């Protein structure tokens with residue numbers, strides 16, 4: 001396949017849902033400068049290239065999860081350092097959200113290590129969502145599988161986004177998770193969509209998968225009826241005691257940048273979040289990811305159970321890149337100065 005990089009031919013800025021494997025691979029294999037030019041052109045047609053979204057995470061129910069996701073510190077199937085906790089109380093969650101807002105987060109994501117929420121737990125989460133929304137934050141939750149009724153209840157409580165990842169390609173999926181199928185995940189995404197929630201869906205790289213799997217995951221996402229509004233790309237954060245291990249081939253930094261650029265091109269209007277794994281990335285690599293089209297990060301010293309760069313370090317990086325992080329469109333950087 002021949003790909004033109006002339007600006008006049010860059011009509012792919014209109015979202016498509018019929019990407020082929022050959023097209024994804026051809027984009028990925030473009031000379032780096034051409035790939036970056038194309039991704040940048042599409043990025044600039046759809047977003048302010050100097051703006052990055054900031055989201056903050058809180059694990060509202062940690063560990064003891066019945067699922068066997070082979071990368072996860074919170075699965076009850078593996079012996080990790082994580083201690084299981086009960087669902088956090090309402091005020092603690094709202095206080096954490098208030099602090100996240102003060103540190104510059106625009107969105108607050110509440111995560112629970114459940115296969116799916118029980119209805120009595122969902123009542124409590126709905127109350128948390130309403131209170132966080134009242135603080136003036138965008139709200140996101142990730143609670144495992146949902147029925148359409150549960151999704152609707154969350155939306156009515158004030159939830160903006162539901163995060164539910166496909167994690168990897170359909171072909172590699174069975175190597176990583178056996179207790180929940182890819183089809184189960186697609187159904188939860190459909191329930192979230194039907195209820196009117198916005199969808200946050202992506203996956204992980206660095207679990208021993210091949211480049212073809214990374215592209216297969218992007219194809220799956222890009223060929224959904226509607227692209228996820230947010231696409232988190234996580235680099236596996238090392239966890240001791242789980243089947244995925246650090247001997248898995250880590251993606252070469254340039255490969256990760258290429259993948260971000262391909263995600264940007266295939267899902268031109270989606271926000272691409274450079275998610276877990278930034279702790280391992282140099283400033284230069286993150287800058288390349290932003291140039292490739294990543295326009296969201298998680299801020300805060302911890303993600304759920306693993307490390308994230310310190311907020312001060314992120315503020316310093318964004319300042320040096322002249323990037324803004326405020327959601328209301330002003331040019332100032334909302335993060336505390338380094």
Ligand code: SAM
Pocket residue numbers: 071072073111112113114142143144145163164165167202203204234235236237238239276277304306
């Ligand atoms: N339990 C819920 C579920 O799986 O749907 C929500 C929380 S789960 C931790 C959310 C996502 O975080 C996973 O789907 C996975 O993509 C990502 N994740 C989990 N552990 C990770 C790790 N060690 N490194 C990178 N990403 C990870």
Ligand code: DTB
Pocket residue numbers: 057073109111142163165202203232233234237275276302303304305306307
């Ligand atoms: C997502 O894709 N990444 C976030 C969020 N969605 C919930 C979670 C990253 C978790 C990293 C591992 C941990 O801290 O336990």
Ligand code: SF4
Pocket residue numbers: 065066067068069072073074075076112113114115144
């Ligand atoms: Fe449970 Fe989510 Fe971890 Fe899988 S990723 S083990 S569902 S907490």
